[in-house]
Amino acid sequence: xxxxxxxxxxxxxxxxxxxxxxxxxxxxxxxxxxxxxxxxxxxxxxxxxxxxxxxxxxxxxxxxxxxxxxxxxxxxxxxxxxxxxxxxxxxxxxxxxxxxxxxxxxxxxxxxxxxxxxxxxxxxxxxxxxxxxxxxxxxxxxxxxxxxxxxxxxxxxxxxxxxxxxxxxxxxxxxxxxxxxxxxxxxxxxxxxxxxxxxxxxxxxxxxxxxxxxxxxxxxxxxxxxxxxxxxxxxxxxxxxxxxxxxxxxxxxxxxxxxxxxxxxxxxxxxxxxxxxxxxxxxxxxxxxxxxxxxxxxxxxxxxxxxxxxxxxxxxxxxxxxxxxxxxxxxxxxxxxxxxxxxxxxxxxxxxxxxxxxxxxxxxxxxxxxxxxxxxxxxxxxxxx
Amino acid sequence: xxxxxxxxxxxxxxxxxxxxxxxxxxxxxxxxxxxxxxxxxxxxxxxxxxxxxxxxxxxxxxxxxxxxxxxxxxxxxxxxxxxxxxxxxxxxxxxxxxxxxxxxxxxxxxxxxxxxxxxxxxxxxxxxxxxxxxxxxxxxxxxxxxxxxxxxxxxxxxxxxxxxxxxxxxxxxxxxxxxxxxxxxxxxxxxxxxxxxxxxxxxxxxxxxxxxxxxxxxxxxxxxxxxxxxxxxxxxxxxxxxxxxxxxxxxxxxxxxxxxxxxxxxxxxxxxxxxxxxxxxxxxxxxxxxxxxxxxxxxxxxxxxxxxxxxxxxxxxxxxxxxxxxxxxxxxxxxxxxxxxxxxxxxxxxxxxxxxxxxxxxxxxxxxxxxxxxxxxxxxxxxxx
Numbered sequence: 001x002x003x004x005x006x007x008x009x010x011x012x013x014x015x016x017x018x019x020x021x022x023x024x025x026x027x028x029x030x031x032x033x034x035x036x037x038x039x040x041x042x043x044x045x046x047x048x049x050x051x052x053x054x055x056x057x058x059x060x061x062x063x064x065x066x067x068x069x070x071x072x073x074x075x076x077x078x079x080x081x082x083x084x085x086x087x088x089x090x091x092x093x094x095x096x097x098x099x100x101x102x103x104x105x106x107x108x109x110x111x112x113x114x115x116x117x118x119x120x121x122x123x124x125x126x127x128x129x130x131x132x133x134x135x136x137x138x139x140x141x142x143x144x145x146x147x148x149x150x151x152x153x154x155x156x157x158x159x160x161x162x163x164x165x166x167x168x169x170x171x172x173x174x175x176x177x178x179x180x181x182x183x184x185x186x187x188x189x190x191x192x193x194x195x196x197x198x199x200x201x202x203x204x205x206x207x208x209x210x211x212x213x214x215x216x217x218x219x220x221x222x223x224x225x226x227x228x229x230x231x232x233x234x235x236x237x238x239x240x241x242x243x244x245x246x247x248x249x250x251x252x253x254x255x256x257x258x259x260x261x262x263x264x265x266x267x268x269x270x271x272x273x274x275x276x277x278x279x280x281x282x283x284x285x286x287x288x289x290x291x292x293x294x295x296x297x298x299x300x301x302x303x304x305x306x307x308x309x310x311x312x313x314x315x316x317x318x319x320x321x322x323x324x325x326x327x328x329x330x331x332x333x334x335x336x337x338x339x340x341x342x343x344x345x346x347x348x349x350x351x352x353x354x355x356x357x358x359x360x361x362x363x364x365x366x367x368x369x370x371x372x373x374x375x376x377x378x379x380x381x382x383x384x385x
Numbered sequence: 386x387x388x389x390x391x392x393x394x395x396x397x398x399x400x401x402x403x404x405x406x407x408x409x410x411x412x413x414x415x416x417x418x419x420x421x422x423x424x425x426x427x428x429x430x431x432x433x434x435x436x437x438x439x440x441x442x443x444x445x446x447x448x449x450x451x452x453x454x455x456x457x458x459x460x461x462x463x464x465x466x467x468x469x470x471x472x473x474x475x476x477x478x479x480x481x482x483x484x485x486x487x488x489x490x491x492x493x494x495x496x497x498x499x500x501x502x503x504x505x506x507x508x509x510x511x512x513x514x515x516x517x518x519x520x521x522x523x524x525x526x527x528x529x530x531x532x533x534x535x536x537x538x539x540x541x542x543x544x545x546x547x548x549x550x551x552x553x554x555x556x557x558x559x560x561x562x563x564x565x566x567x568x569x570x571x572x573x574x575x576x577x578x579x580x581x582x583x584x585x586x587x588x589x590x591x592x593x594x595x596x597x598x599x600x601x602x603x604x605x606x607x608x609x610x611x612x613x614x615x616x617x618x619x620x621x622x623x624x625x626x627x628x629x630x631x632x633x634x635x636x637x638x639x640x641x642x643x644x645x646x647x648x649x650x651x652x653x654x655x656x657x658x659x660x661x662x663x664x665x666x667x668x669x670x671x672x673x674x675x676x677x678x679x680x681x682x683x684x685x686x687x688x689x690x691x692x693x694x695x696x697x698x699x700x701x702x703x704x705x706x707x708x709x710x711x712x713x714x715x716x717x718x719x720x721x722x723x724x725x726x727x728x729x730x731x732x733x734x735x736x737x738x739x740x741x742x743x744x745x746x747x748x749x750x751x752x753x754x755x756x757x758x759x760x761x762x763x764x765x766x767x768x769x770x
Contacts, residue, residue: 041429045405128542128631219647224651344436
């Protein structure tokens with residue numbers, strides 16, 4: 001086992017007051033809506049009137065196939081996806097797609113793409129792509145900004161793109177660095193590919209028709225780990241891929257409607273519950289407004305702390321999903337995290353590669369949870385700081 | 386969506402009597418012990434005293450890392466695994482390993498292995514391997530046996546193995562054809578690789594030290610879909626694999642203790658519950674005895690039906706996990722399945738590639754369920770046949 005661990009102390013029951021569950025700011029696995037959990041609990045025991053639980057029913061059962069079709073339709077509606085694009089569900093997380101994308105989308109005689117490096121995940125994606133193709137740098141920013149010289153994404157219109165690329169890859173939201181694109185870096189005649197793992201479904205996506213591919217791990221806004229969603233322009237697939245294992249080919253997944261092998265049925269069920277929940281909450285426009293408000297609350301708590309809490313990202317590209325912050329006195333971080341957990345505010349540690357703190361506030365986190373965190377931050381500064 | 390569907394009619398509540406759950410003979414996704422489901426329901430809401438549910442806790446949280454370590458230790462104990470072998474947990478099912486095995490285990494200057502073709506899955510495994518290496522046939526049997534000329538696996542000592550192979554691949558249990566090896570086909574100086582998806586943990590594995598690799602999807606005896614387990618002799622890995630995506634390399638998974646990316650945490654949790662349950666039930670020796678008895682009951686119901694139900698596999702290699710059978714009058718199959726479902730005996734349809742009926746009776750299926758099926762079969766023959 002890895003020895004790097006995240007902060008999460010067991011809580012005394014009384015600390016959480018009347019509810020057994022704290023406010024969970026984990027980056028993914030992440031907080032789930034309580035009504036979704038309640039429904040999943042029931043379904044584990046019996047799914048409809050089948051005499052089976054949802055984890056025990058065949059992926060070829062008509063009921064399950066209807067669930068999958070419904071999930072796809074709901075996602076189409078939520079995103080307003082054009083017919084030119086298909087939706088694939090694949091087991092595993094987002095990372096395999098760092099390799100699958102260059103493999104499947106690069107043309108045999110070109111094998112060249114451009115990568116915008118705006119944080120941890122885009123750098124990793126480029127490194128994996130470099131095993132397979134020529135992965136050029138479209139833009140690169142320092143993520144070590146500070147309140148005086150904040151990190152900013154330069155205007156995509158100014159990026160120096162190489163000639164003849166198969167696609168322009170960017171990470172719409174860098175969940176570790178807390179950096180998010182305000183809008184897709186649309187460039188004339190360039191197909192976009194984007195890792196939206198941490199912000200898919202958090203707002204409508206403009207210019208959807210300029211995307212060859214969008215992918216995301218499910219464990220942020222679409223349920224739990226073990227599932228990835230791929231949104232693919234059907235005509236984007238490159239040339240022949242002889243000599244490669246068939247299960248690595250998006251074409252296979254398209255042909256077999258995401259059933260190249262037994263799919264992760266429970267994980268897909270959770271995704272469907274989340275999609276239903278998003279529709280019930282008003283869809284992506286409503287969720288986007290709520291997410292904007294939550295993020296504003298939290299950045300205000302940071303910016304109004306007089307430097308006690310610090311975030312080094314320019315407001316123009318601060319993430320609405322993942323809010324990293326540091327205490328000016330970094331030695332206090334473990335104490336801050338411990339006291340927060342004691343107050344029922346859990347999984348606030350920053351990624352192990354950067355340390356500090358991070359509050360992930362995906363769709364499921366209500367404004368109440370964010371307000372409690374903001375209040376705790378002010379109170380901590382007043383009494384303990 | 387695929388249009389091929391499995392039989393599973395919704396049940397009237399009253400049909401199931403006092404329990405809401407039927408006896409589920411699905412091949413995987415499969416029946417789970419009721420106490421495992423009850424515990425998973427609780428854990429979805431709160432996992433220990435963390436203030437979070439099991440699907441919401443970080444994979445790097447100390448509690449989750451302990452769970453993973455405990456799972457590995459339990460599997461080691463259950464299988465009596467030697468230290469020479471490591472255990473990997475990977476997202477997705479068993480099928481990707483049809484490609485990963487030849488990729489990772491074949492030596493650069495050899496790239497040749499032998500495959501025993503004893504059913505659907507071994508033939509598919511060879512087809513996938515042939516994309517990458519020279520996959521020779523070690524043995525091939527007809528799976529279209531009948532009670533007069535039953536299918537039999539020829540003595541492995543007589544198989545004509547090619548020279549200089551990297552491994553001998555076989556499918557310990559063919560879940561569609563209902564064929565199982567009585568013992569591993571051990572040959573002097575030959576490393577074994579086996580797909581044990583459908584029977585891993587159903588009995589002790591003799592000659593474990595002759596195996597380079599054993600793999601299995603979890604959805605039979607280790608929980609739910611979306612997870613595979615790989616048992617690997619550490620020294621079995623072949624040569625350089627430059628130019629291949631890193632996440633396809635078993636070495637990477639070994640180095641990172643199954644954390645190459647965010648693992649399917651809920652699926653791993655279910656695997657741990659199942660491993661605990663197996664230990665509580667007395668381990669693999671006790672489970673093997675129970676499984677033998679269950680299979681004997683069911684084959685007796687078939688063999689004593691005077692040809693009304695038929696199974697064409699020799700008793701020497703009949704699967705103890707998956708019992709396929711056909712009605713002599715095949716036109717009755719839909720009615721048989723419908724009436725069985727009405728009696729709370731669900732997911733009895735055969736695989737869509739072969740039709741007929743199939744009862745999968747993994748560890749979790751109690752003898753009571755098998756007895757009820759046997760009685761239903763006799764009653765159906767008496768009243769409806």
